[in-house]
Amino acid sequence: MTEPLPLGSTIGILGGGQLGRMLSVAASRLGFRTHIFEPGAEPPAGHVADAVTTAPYEDDAALRAFASACDIVTFEFENVPTSALDLIEAQVPIRPGREALRISQDRLTEKEFLQGLGLNVAPYADIPDQAALDAAVASIGTPSILKTRRFGYDGKGQVRLRSAEAAGGTMSQMGGAPCVLEGFVDFSHEVSVIAARSVTGEVACFDPGENVHRDGILHTTTVPARLSASQRTDAVLMAARILNALDYVGVLGVELFVTPQGLIVNEIAPRVHNSGHWTQQGCSVDQFEQHIRAITGWPLGDGSRYADVVMENLIGDDMDRVPELAREKNTSLHLYGKASVKPGRKMGHVNRITR
Amino acid sequence: MTEPLPLGSTIGILGGGQLGRMLSVAASRLGFRTHIFEPGAEPPAGHVADAVTTAPYEDDAALRAFASACDIVTFEFENVPTSALDLIEAQVPIRPGREALRISQDRLTEKEFLQGLGLNVAPYADIPDQAALDAAVASIGTPSILKTRRFGYDGKGQVRLRSAEAAGGTMSQMGGAPCVLEGFVDFSHEVSVIAARSVTGEVACFDPGENVHRDGILHTTTVPARLSASQRTDAVLMAARILNALDYVGVLGVELFVTPQGLIVNEIAPRVHNSGHWTQQGCSVDQFEQHIRAITGWPLGDGSRYADVVMENLIGDDMDRVPELAREKNTSLHLYGKASVKPGRKMGHVNRITR
Known part of the structure; x- marks a missing residue:
């Protein structure tokens, strides 16, 4: 697809929250229609969209019908399951592309990617288990922040560690999810x-x-x-x-x-x-x-x-x-x-x- | 109704054109829903509304269902038939009120209303027929503009008269519709x-x-x-x-x-x-x-x-x-x-x- 999408085309949006809602309004200003896919009932974006599909991301038939109704698909949040994206992408382009999602879905991958570009990031360590956490706290120090690698947002899935002692047993609090430890950055x-x-x-x-x-x-x-x-x-x-x-x-x-x-x-x-x-x-x-x-x-x-x-x-x-x-x-x-x-x-x- | 309408209430909009579309977007910004009533298919406002009724203004059942789904009703154009407004108003308030519609739907009534307020308007005359037009052209002069009393917009239902001779037979051009003659205003x-x-x-x-x-x-x-x-x-x-x-x-x-x-x-x-x-x-x-x-x-x-x-x-x-x-x-x-x-x-x- 290299030509601009014609006016009147339909943009699919995965996620029906406020970002989807404001994307939908913006799409209307350019003469596009939107179709929202959202598992939850009564999505805010649905009030200003041309169509809404209410179905879980595991509903293959609903995903296929959604994809076939759209000329392009985008998303308002980064934790759409990979299986759903695979299914949609077989039918219609997803933008931004999957690589950005893959990287930003995982805090460790993201930090490695950013560092690989020569950009500065906070000191960090891969924390698969408590032993790794104890070792990382010793090297990175405290205060520091333990974050789950995936599915965290708005402060969720995070624990602030004020001292090395406070790190003891913290991994069990995280439900055993793989984590990243981030060192303290003294920012203004x-x-x-x-x-x-x-x-x-x-x-x-x-x-x-x-x-x-x-x-x-x-x-x-x-x-x-x-x-x-x-x-x-x-x-x-x-x-x-x-x-x-x-x-x-x-x-x-x-x-x-x-x-x-x-x-x-x-x-x-x-x-x-x-x-x-x-x-x-x-x-x-x-x-x-x-x-x-x-x-x-x-x-x-x-x-x-x-x-x-x-x-x-x-x-x-x-x-x-x-x-x-x-x-x-x-x-x-x-x-x-x-x-x-x-x-x-x-x-x-x-x-x-x-x- | 003196209390503000609660968030989440539904605003009915008569007419589904661009004004209804932009009203609908504005309503969403304040957390309201909208329901569009529009006789024509594929109304622009429908792309950003919570609900759309496609029916003629003569469909009483559709009007009643629309009214019962709305907490307040407004309109995006002034030529909604009176019978439809009567039916809706029996169930739910219409804002602005009917008086403004009554006045603005008729150019003669509007001019009389404005003059009654002590505001200046262009010289005008009631033109029920060709004889009245001939008389009015003699008193108001030319250039002047003959306009149908009702249903004109964006230059439609208007004829510019450049000379008294040009006025001859003009009323038959207007299909016999009652008109108003407006005198020329030398405005900057x-x-x-x-x-x-x-x-x-x-x-x-x-x-x-x-x-x-x-x-x-x-x-x-x-x-x-x-x-x-x-x-x-x-x-x-x-x-x-x-x-x-x-x-x-x-x-x-x-x-x-x-x-x-x-x-x-x-x-x-x-x-x-x-x-x-x-x-x-x-x-x-x-x-x-x-x-x-x-x-x-x-x-x-x-x-x-x-x-x-x-x-x-x-x-x-x-x-x-x-x-x-x-x-x-x-x-x-x-x-x-x-x-x-x-x-x-x-x-x-x-x-x-x-x-």
């Missing part, structure tokens, strides 16, 4: 680059955002980030190196720690990213549309920033603040239409124009 | 005010936009418009007077001619308006969300402008320019997903950030 702040690469290899990055987390979940992203001109250039070049190495098509998020010794890659996410939500109010073309453009073979759009923005996530009970937020000046509300509020659940976000 | 330019009024009577206006038409169809809207501070204030006060007189709830568009003698009201539209599309890139809360906020009993949002924007409509073959527009700097594309291109059909628009 975290930034992220939302980067896009087109079918033809064109790369475009949004202005880096500065991220603040609370309880392991993104709290705010502020643009512009506190970065020198050379740090900004470094950040963008690092993102571009990752995209090119993966022969990536679509939008990818790169989280970076800012340290006196330079930028250190924390992690990558092969999809639109929470820290890129500010682009909805700050750019002519936001991260969701940029992803749709990339995967459909369109040229990338102009993502240059025309306003200063602070994005704030609305988590769980933050929903109680909606009536007050609705009255705030210079504030765009984005609610995800989730059926119920749970602690730690992302329910929406606001973008505040600050200049 | 046209502006429009997109104004909103909440359930509690709060009024908010977007910055006036300056409109340029081609072949009777809106071509561009530019903000800021060329207006003095006092003209700007006049424009906003005129819009507010109209909203209050109608006890209006929702967004309304007011088109104004700028003349050396002051502002003259051209027409009003009781809905979101093409000349307000620039708000999608220029304001934290756009006209579509403002309408949804108003009709659901939410507070109005902050529609202050944070960027200069030029909106350009893409009509018919303008779609051939999409590949080139997609590469333009500072440009947001909005395509409506219409199945086929026709001359004069609105296919999309672009918003260009100019500062």
Whole structure:
């Protein structure tokens, strides 16, 4: 497929959460339709999609019918089972490609990949068992963080180790899942680059955002980030190196720690990213549309920033603040239409124009 | 209904064109669902709505089922048959209210209403037949424009009269439909005010936009418009007077001619308006969300402008320019997903950030 996907084509999206929802809206702006595949009932993305399939990722017939209804398939989260992807890919292209998923699904593989590109990452060690953990704690030191290699997000599947003694028996807490130990990085702040690469290899990055987390979940992203001109250039070049190495098509998020010794890659996410939500109010073309453009073979759009923005996530009970937020000046509300509020659940976000 | 509509409620929209489509997207941002009622197949709004009913406005059973599925009903165009509105209103509130529709559906009623408010309108006359036209042309003069009282839009149902002789026999061209003759207004330019009024009577206006038409169809809207501070204030006060007189709830568009003698009201539209599309890139809360906020009993949002924007409509073959527009700097594309291109059909628009 080298020609741009014609207007009116259908984009399949694996996952029906808020990212799928905002991708679906962006697709509509370009005249595309979307079809959501989501195991859970009442997916938020379903409210703004042309079609929804509610089925588990193990339902081969549903996957085949979904694939045959779509002209291209993408995903809003990186933990789609390989078997489902195999089945879909036999019928219709998946973008971004499988290599990016394979790498980002496993923290160890990801770190090896990034290091192989010559990028700086935190000190890390492969932790298959408790003995490996004890050895790694001795070499990497504490504080450090033990993370499952797979299926972790928003602080889940992580244990912070404050001392070597605290590491004792920790692997059993992780349910025996293979882990990675990450050494402590003395960073001043975290930034992220939302980067896009087109079918033809064109790369475009949004202005880096500065991220603040609370309880392991993104709290705010502020643009512009506190970065020198050379740090900004470094950040963008690092993102571009990752995209090119993966022969990536679509939008990818790169989280970076800012340290006196330079930028250190924390992690990558092969999809639109929470820290890129500010682009909805700050750019002519936001991260969701940029992803749709990339995967459909369109040229990338102009993502240059025309306003200063602070994005704030609305988590769980933050929903109680909606009536007050609705009255705030210079504030765009984005609610995800989730059926119920749970602690730690992302329910929406606001973008505040600050200049 | 005085309490705001709870999140997750369903908003019914009569009409499934591009305005319904963009209303639907705005509703999703606030966590609402939408249900489109549209006689035509494949409505553009259906791609981003939770539900679609495809049925004629004469299908009472379909209307009743639609009404019972909705918590509030609004419309994207003003020519919904009265019988359909009666049936829906027996089950669920319609916003804006029927009075605004009644007035704006008839050009003569509208002019009488505006004049009754003390607002300036072009000289006009009621034209039931050819004799009335001949008499009116003698008093109002030429050039002037003969318009059908009902069902005209985008230059349809209009004949420009260049001379008294040209008026001869014109009423038979109009198929005998009752008309209004409008005298010529020597205006320098046209502006429009997109104004909103909440359930509690709060009024908010977007910055006036300056409109340029081609072949009777809106071509561009530019903000800021060329207006003095006092003209700007006049424009906003005129819009507010109209909203209050109608006890209006929702967004309304007011088109104004700028003349050396002051502002003259051209027409009003009781809905979101093409000349307000620039708000999608220029304001934290756009006209579509403002309408949804108003009709659901939410507070109005902050529609202050944070960027200069030029909106350009893409009509018919303008779609051939999409590949080139997609590469333009500072440009947001909005395509409506219409199945086929026709001359004069609105296919999309672009918003260009100019500062």
